[in-house]
Amino acid sequence: MTTRNLDALFHPSAIALVGASNKPGSIGAVIAENLFEAGFPGPILTVNAKERVLRSSLNHAHVNDLPIPVDLAVVTAEPDQVPQIIADLGAKGCRAAVVTASAFGEGAKLEGTEVLQRMLDAAKPHLLRILGPNCIGFISTGARINASVAHLMPAKGDVAFVTQSRTMANAVLDWASARGIGFSHVISLGDKGDIDFGDLLDYLALDNTTRAILLYVESITDARKFMSAGRIAARTKPVVVIKAGRSAAGAQAARSHTGALAGADLVYDAAFRRAGMLRVPELREVFEAITTLSSGIRLHGDRLAILTNGGGAGVLAVDALEVADGRLGTLDAATLSTLDAALPANWSRANPVNIHANAPPKRYAEALKALLADKGSDGVLVLNCPTAVTDAKGAADAVLEVLETRPRAPVLTCWLGESAAGEVRRKFAARRVPTYETPDEAVRAFGHLVAYQRNQTLLMETPPARTFEEPDRAEALRIVQGVLAAGRKALGEFEAKAVLAAYDIPVVETRIAATPEDAGRIAAEMGLPVVVKVLSHDITHKSDVGGVRLDLHTAAAVEAACRDIIASVAQKRPTARVDGFTVQQMVRRPNAQELIAGIANDPTFGPVVLFGQGGTAVEVIGDRAVALPPLNGVLAREMISRTRVAKLLAGYRDHPPADMEAVASTLIKIAELLADLPQIAELDINPLLADENGVIVLDARIVVNEASQDGTKRFAIRPYPPEHVKQIPLSDGAFVTLRPIRPEDEPGLVDVVRRSDPQDVRMRFLGSVKDFPHLMAARLSQIDYDREMAFVAEETSGDICGVVRIIADPDNDEAEYAIMVRSDMKGKGLGYRLMTEILDHARSRGLKRVFGDVMRENGPMLHMAEDLGFKVAPSSEDPSVMRVVIAL
Incomplete structure (x- = not known):
């Protein structure tokens, strides 16, 4: 329920x-x-x-x-x-x-x-x-x-x-x-x-x-329901969360680095972010955040301009900004010229804009107008320090007067002090202008706005289309099932790399040798220098037992290294069985960064994808980000940006930027692998080398279990359902592809509206639509497959020619439908076929009713509804609209 x-x-x-x-x-x-x-x-x-x-x-x-x-x-x-x-x-x-x-x-x-x-x-x-x-x-x-x-x-x-x-x-x-x-x-x-x-x-x-929702969370029971409901709520009003247990260990004893690194609190962070919510760490911050977000202010970036009559207060704000989720804005030439004309000659001529302790109200107003017009900042913090020669209340009135014509301008205020300042803060609060007692509180609130807006943007960002081929799912499944049939839980390095290769994740060529002599022969065939590693199902981390030898230039050196590995394992892990060795080419990529990417399973939210800086000290470095699958290009890049290693990947000094598209694609492929293979419990790719030439896997480990349910049922967010893809015929003999909508279909939806007759568009949206803005198109293309379904009809050219959708109520009792067919495709039976497909889907979901609102003058739609079994009756709310309902 x-x-x-x-x-x-x-x-x-x-x-x-x-x-x-x-x-x-x-x-x-x-x-x-x-x-x-x-x-x-x-x-x-x-x-x-x-x-x-x-x-x-x-x-x-x-x-x-x-x-x-x-x-x-x-x-x-x-x-x-x-x-x-x-x-x-x-x-x-x-x-x-x-x-x-x-x-x-x-x-x-x-x-x-x-x-x-x-x-x-x-x-x-x-x-x-x-x-x-x-x-x-x-x-x-x-x-x-x-x-x-x-x-x-x-x-x-x-x-x-x-x-x-x-x-x-x-x-x-x-x-x-x-x-x-x-x-x-x-x-x-x-x-x-x-x-x-x-x-x-x-x-x-x-x-x-x-107007706003505050959650105090200790644990979540139904993760998918929470994520579906949370994403819907966060689209309509601010949702602020405080989560208890931030310091809890979360991860139980794990065989992989990813299992150890993906602590429960980190996963909750990822879930709240993915739902478009704002998490705050302290109770005091909760109400600051609620007040700030409820003001209606929304930002377009993270740059802050600071306007102050006291240099010290401005410096405190800048210091706070260093650790907050924001950065200092810049002043363009036009703004400097405007401020030069309005302010004393000795004003700071930089951000923070110090208008001096004797600033009268008019100076505040002129400076604020200039900063709001500057494109180099996304928000303005107005500070006031009490002095004997200025009118703090008058300055506040001047600020409010400016905001009269800009009711939702991104302005935060901080009047320091208590006696006079307390009255001013109450005045600001009454007008829903965010106001704070100290500069650090104000800057922290700006950080809340930035973080909230970033999470909201991710809900509506249009991802790029896929740029890689479909994986060889059958080969990956064959390998995993073979390991389970042999009674093993861990894939060998060679097997793990084969699974990754099936998903088009680049891996270094790796071959298996049974003896030191075999290793030497294989190395000579492969081409020297090479790397040799121990092959043992009893050893999790090979470097811990001296099981890795690098940069071997001769076959003899390879054989000697293998014998050294046997001796080292015998000393450090005497119970481990050595099954042989893996030989791979020595990869020389001097500009590459060592990364870790992988999969862990959270007991609440199910499988998660992990990314961060890799290497042997990965758990000491602790640089990681976690995301809930499924992933797309936008989500993968955002995940990367939350790590410290992202700055190194962006390039520095003589190190060119890494191929970020290749890194992001690897994370997306890992998420797809996770959906296809529910047997995978943990996955480590460490190190994953990334440089300007792309990525390559040097080592990988996969832990598997018998699957208790299919891959997608484990997800907290239901992924794309490929089982609904099919070819359907039209009355003229042509075929179109029917498939569930994807987030990257936003441009296609805009194209359908653009290429349709204005009268057809009016019928679809029950009114005139002059344009089709990004947010509307994004909302229609980025759906929650657990609550909604939309099928698009796609021509062989890739153009979308029709779309039909249902949106179910939270109880899965009834759903509202909507349909649109591109004007040039009418009369080919496409609309009727789209309706039968969506009604069949509604039946399969167990819905009891489907309804829709149709304009009274839309005769073709009303006739089709009757043919499909809908009952037609006038709407109780609008005489120009008919309500059509079908019982399933």
């Missing part, structure tokens, strides 16, 4: 408190007081077998005695009583319940786990949703509901706070109350027996009383 019956939680017609009490200090008494005092406008009924009256209201002995139906119940009973209470509530028509009791199977308590399951089983026949157990309840300020044990009712606001921790809920309420911060909802999830983060993100994404 997802949002089904959550309306009963947030907007109940009546509430029952089961376990209400008159005993001072009891949970039943605290919740009763909170419920009655919050001002809920509907009936509140109480249930307790031992009470006759509660707070001057008639009490009921049993749930079955309730005189009217209730949508929401708050249950404070002991755990063993809860399943029967839930069953009785469901039978009475209750659709949501808050369960506050703990001891439902924490840790390894089997008895509590069984009670929890009995509670869920009791709720299931009635589709009754449960918040908790082990939670403080929830608060909805707009509906005036305080169904919690919280010690205070927060002010009304537009931030929804969802927390997994009972204590954190109370702490945040107390902290926010002292600062005048209000909430739309405060929801304590507790043990997430039923309702979880994904459910609430789906609901809050469409909640018009919520």
Whole structure:
């Protein structure tokens, strides 16, 4: 389930408190007081077998005695009583319940786990949703509901706070109350027996009383649901996350470097980033970030201009920018000229723009206008230091006057001090201009804007088309299955490289030798110099046991090196069996960087791709980035950019830039390999050499297990579904390729609109469309295959000639469809075939209904809908639109 019956939680017609009490200090008494005092406008009924009256209201002995139906119940009973209470509530028509009791199977308590399951089983026949157990309840300020044990009712606001921790809920309420911060909802999830983060993100994404969402996360249970819901929510409003357990080790004992490096917290970071959310490390930063992002300011880059009347404050801001997610902007010639005319002759003539301690309000206004017009910065921080000769309030008014004509200009403010500055900050806050007490807080907030915008951009960035061939999946699978059939878990180096070669990942030529003499002969045939490595399924890291010899120039040297390796292994790992040696050419690429790339498995989010600086000291260096598959060119390049080695790959001194396209393609191919081969548990490519000539794998290791499910079901984000690709005939005898849409199809969608008659476009979009902007096209091409599906019809030329889509509700009950066929392709049966394909897909997903809105004048579409079995009726919202619905 997802949002089904959550309306009963947030907007109940009546509430029952089961376990209400008159005993001072009891949970039943605290919740009763909170419920009655919050001002809920509907009936509140109480249930307790031992009470006759509660707070001057008639009490009921049993749930079955309730005189009217209730949508929401708050249950404070002991755990063993809860399943029967839930069953009785469901039978009475209750659709949501808050369960506050703990001891439902924490840790390894089997008895509590069984009670929890009995509670869920009791709720299931009635589709009754449960918040908790082990939670403080929830608060909805707009509906005036305080169904919690919280010690205070927060002010009304537009931030929804969802927390997994009972204590954190109370702490945040107390902290926010002292600062005048209000909430739309405060929801304590507790043990997430039923309702979880994904459910609430789906609901809050469409909640018009919520402008921003704050999450306090300890763990995620359903990763795919969380990612789908999170990406939808983050597209509509800011989602800020604080995650507990940042320093936890995360990775268990792993056979590979990637397994050791991909700690759980790093994976959570990658998940939040991929969902378009902003993660902050500290509680204080949470509300700074919420305030900043809720202002509506959006940036186009990371360059900051600083305007100040005090040099010291400007220097502090620059220092803070050194460690923040941003950089100092530049001033162009036009801006310098404008500022020269408006400012004293001795102004700083650089960024920060120091307009001096005696700056009157007009000087602030003129300087701010100039900086907002400068293309060398993406945002402006206005600082004010209190002095005896200036008017701090007047300066603030001047700034606000400038912003009157630029309501969402990227301006942050910092008025230092307390007495006069406090009043100014309140004035800025009232006008939704972000304001802070210190320069470092302001710069940190700018960093939040930068990071948030970068994550949002990644959600909508159009990736380049693939530039490499389809892999030899059958060969890779044959190798992996052969290893498993032999009872082994680890592929040998030769086998691992063969798997990579099947995916067109360049590998150095490698051959196997059984004896030192074989190695010498092979080296002479291959061409000297060579590298020799031990071949043993018992050894994970060959260099740890002296199992690698480099730069061998003669066959005799190769044979001697092999004998040295045997002796070294016998001394350092006497139980290891030496199966032979691998011989490969000595690669000389003096400009190359040693990289690591690979795969690890996270217990929550499934497989992840890892990238960073490689070599023997890879775990000491600790330079790595993690990303959730699937990957495309944009995501792969962003992943690379998050590592320190990215600066070396960009080139320096006499080292030319590395072939970044080759590095990014390697990461994409690794992600594809991961989708195709669910048997792969871990993969190390270390080192992966990268220079201006491309990449090449020198060593690789793969760990495999029997697959428990197919590759894509393990992913937190459902990847591209190639099984839907097919050829379909048209009425004129031509064929087109039907396939799921890809993110890189954005230009193709724009082309369909451009080549279509304006009247056809109007019919598709239910109104005139003068242009088709990037964000709209990106949203239509970058879909969540877990919630949506879009099929495109592609001609042999590669041009898209039609597209059909469905978008399902979170409960997978019904979906809305939309279709467009390029004007020159009408009359060939393409529209009818696209509709039958998308309806077949909807049936296969288990959807119950598909509907669409069609303009009344669009006769061909209405006739086709009737032919397909849709029922046609006027829309209740717009007389010019007809609603068509088909039951599946």
